[in-house]
Structures are given as structure tokens and as C-alpha cells.
Amino acid sequence: MENLLARITLNPEIxxxxxxxxxxxxxxxxxxxxxxxxxxxxxxxxEFKDLERADIFACLAYAAASMKFKDIEVPAA
Structure with a gap:
């Protein structure tokens, strides 16, 4: 998972x-x-020719990892 997360960057200029x-x-x-x-x-x-399959998996891995640090409120049904 760390290899995937290395594809995700945080840059204040982007x-x-x-x-x-x-x-x-x-x-x-x-x-x-x-x-x-x-x-x-x-x-x-x-649609986005410069993306790779691993990039999409990296987004999913980032979302999964971020869930460990935040609670999301979901309205009761």
C-alpha cells in the first residue's frame, strides 16, 4: 500500500x-x-490517457487510509 500512496502528492501550488x-x-x-x-x-x-491503473488504486488506498483518521457522519436512514 505504501508504494501506491507514494503516487499521491500534496503540493500547495497544484x-x-x-x-x-x-x-x-x-x-x-x-x-x-x-x-x-x-x-x-x-x-x-x-478518458485520461496519462493515468495508469495504479494511480486509480492509489486514490482508493488514499481514501482507505484517510478513513483511519477521520469520522464521517452519515445521516441515519
């Missing part, structure tokens, strides 16, 4: 310091939004 993939302007947030919206990994890779 995308307002949000977590990004390999110092590009592709934010972890946007990739997760595509996935949660129903896009597949293949869809994302087809």
Missing part, C-alpha cells in the same frame, strides 16, 4: 494543495467522484 496523482492536476477527490458515479477504471483510463 489544485490548492489537495491530494493529487503524481503532481498532476488530477485530484484524488475527482477520481473518487468518477468511481462513485459509476465510471469504471477502464472508463477513467480511456
Amino acid at each position: 489544485s490548492h494543495g489537495k491530494p493529487c496523482i503524481r503532481n498532476t492536476r488530477y485530484t484524488v477527490e475527482s477520481i473518487l467522484e468518477y468511481l462513485s458515479g459509476g465510471d469504471t477504471i477502464e472508463d477513467i483510463l480511456e
Whole structure:
């Protein structure tokens, strides 16, 4: 997992310091939004030719790791 997380960068000069993939302007947030919206990994890779499969997995690994540090409130059903 650490190898994947190394693909995620934080740079205050890129995308307002949000977590990004390999110092590009592709934010972890946007990739997760595509996935949660129903896009597949293949869809994302087809749309963004400079991304790699490991980049998408890195976004998922980052999201999983961040859950260890924050509680998210989900409204009761």
C-alpha cells in the first residue's frame, strides 16, 4: 500500500494543495467522484490517457487510509 500512496502528492501550488496523482492536476477527490458515479477504471483510463491503473488504486488506498483518521457522519436512514 505504501508504494501506491507514494503516487499521491500534496503540493500547495497544484489544485490548492489537495491530494493529487503524481503532481498532476488530477485530484484524488475527482477520481473518487468518477468511481462513485459509476465510471469504471477502464472508463477513467480511456478518458485520461496519462493515468495508469495504479494511480486509480492509489486514490482508493488514499481514501482507505484517510478513513483511519477521520469520522464521517452519515445521516441515519
